[in-house]
Amino acid sequence: MRAAVEVLGAERMGTACGPIEDPAVVELLAERRVPLEISRLEPADGRRAGRRRSPLGALDAAGCIVTIDADRPGLFGTTLVDEYRYWRRRS
Numbered sequence: 546m547r548a549a550v551e552v553l554g555a556e557r558m559g560t561a562c563g564p565i566e567d568p569a570v571v572e573l574l575a576e577r578r579v580p581l582e583i584s585r586l587e588p589a590d591g592r593r594a595g596r597r598r599s600p601l602g603a604l605d606a607a608g609c610i611v612t613i614d615a616d617r618p619g620l621f622g623t624t625l626v627d628e629y630r631y632w633r634r635r636s
Contacts, residue, residue, distance in 0.1 A: 546570050550577055558582065559614065575608035584616035585623075585631050601632055 547570050549555040557580045574581065583601060604611050613632055615625045 547573060550574065550579055555579060559616075571604065571607045571609060578610060580610040580612055582612050582614035582616075583632070584614045584628060601635075 546555075546558060546567075549558070550573055558574070559582045573579075581604060583604075601611055613625065613628050615621075615623050615628050618624055
């Protein structure tokens, strides 16, 4: 993610649950005001997030811009309303 922002000039990140694992990347994303799209799907393998702790609160507290995304609703059978309900229960 760091290279995408610093080298490529990324202006948003899709399906971005991972950056919370690296505080320096979170700080960069917050500083550059790069919006993060969050869905309950794992970016790496397409599995549902299950019992994983929601990154929304931590990303918000760090000053990041966070949006909720349905991430290919036709493929995964979810809607934006489903995503809001899911994240609301876990935030």
